[in-house]
Amino acid sequence: MLYKLYTRRLRRQLKDLPLPQHVAIVMDGNRRWARNAGYDDARIGHRFGAKHLEQFLQWCADADIRCVTAWVASADNLRKRDSAEVDYLMELTETVLADHVRRDHRWRLHVAGQLDLLPDSTAHALKEAVELTRDRGDAGELTLAIGYSGRLEVVDAIRAVLDEAAANGRSMDEVADGLTEEDISRHLYVPGLPEPELVIRTSGELRMSDFMLWQGTRSDIEFCDLYWPAFREVDLLRALRTYGRRRLKRSR
Template sequence: MWTTVKSTAYSFYARRLNAQLAGASLPRHVAIVMDGNRRWARQAGFADAKIGHRYGAEHLDEVLQWCAELGIQHVTAFVASVDNLQKRDSDEVDNLLHMIEEVVAERLARPSSIWQIHPAGRLDVLPDSTRHALKLAEEATRHNDTAFHLNIAIGYDGREEILNAIRSLLEEQGRAGHTIDDIAQQLTADQIATHLYTSGQPDPDLVIRTSGERRMSGFLLWQAAYSELHFTDVYWPGFRKIDFLRALRSYAARHRRFGA
């Protein structure tokens, strides 16, 4: 009986939040730091905390459905930084990457998927199998007749992304015959932005981080300069639709100043 009462109360609250968002200004691009998988697993009583990565990877599919329902067409999911891949226990990293291959790359690349997948990060630091799976997913969804885009930030470092963007821009301009002085005089922020992983997409309007941590961890340092930030104590696999709707309600209630 208590389960039924909780389910009814949850449904009522979710409908109330949806009603509050009717006609509200919603983000075009939501970026998510999917944090707290291992802590969620320990809290849930699993003997092996690494199982949290499976639940976390599977949960991304569900959150993408919420975004699609609300017309949010761009999502960037922070899966793992370069430091995560290089400094954590090798068994844990192997498990995480296996989940990416099995759950994210394969499931989101199925024919019925509406999302175009864009890997974002240093694919060279990934094992061949993970790199291959992401490339296949990218190619399989490249021609989807859809406006929905998912950036998978894996092997990602925000400072390195900016450095690589500038390096790529300089190489491009050099091939076109421009001198360093020419480039320095004409360089613009928009030029650099065209060489970022998210080139051609709007900057994130809202960045959500789960697990209670209040920091960006190098995530989208350039793109998130004017983003609204939302931190929640909920661990990523336990991030419910009402938690997502609350984040959107908070975003809709803010007056964006864009640096002012």
């Protein structure tokens, strides 16, 4: 009862505050949450974490947040983690994340990352979900960052700029003289979306870890000590309240 009352109080406090249009979430701490909960198999933490994203999206929809980016796995995760753990995470991506987006008509799916790092079945499931949700007219924008690296995204964007210039017969001198931020932005993995005004990272880590380095340069960052599966609606609402108060103060 107290939790419900506090939740309602936080929602009321948000009514007079500016809210972010785009929230990015670093869903960190699944394995540590599983160990602390007494599970011997860390993969259980990944299952709880994948299912928890469904709740997070519900909370975002309730708060009228129309654009969400969720970091599922970095490129380093896929290269360096135990193969059995990575295989399980890919299975969850197919059977939980992609399946949820197919069923939840409030979201249109985008994928950011190097899909060639994923198993064929995972890449296919994500591409299929992207196509299925493409024409959802009034849906919000959900991006799953998987096989993702912020540095490599910028490198890939610059490479795409150069490839485009070569195809149009432009010289390297012309490209260098005319290169703009907009040129790079329109070649990012998911161009056209608003930059995230708020980035939330769970698990108590105080670093960005190669996440949205280009897009997040102006973002407010909120670090939360809770592991991702333990992250609650009140934690999101408090992050939104902190963001709103900061923005309101800066606008005065």
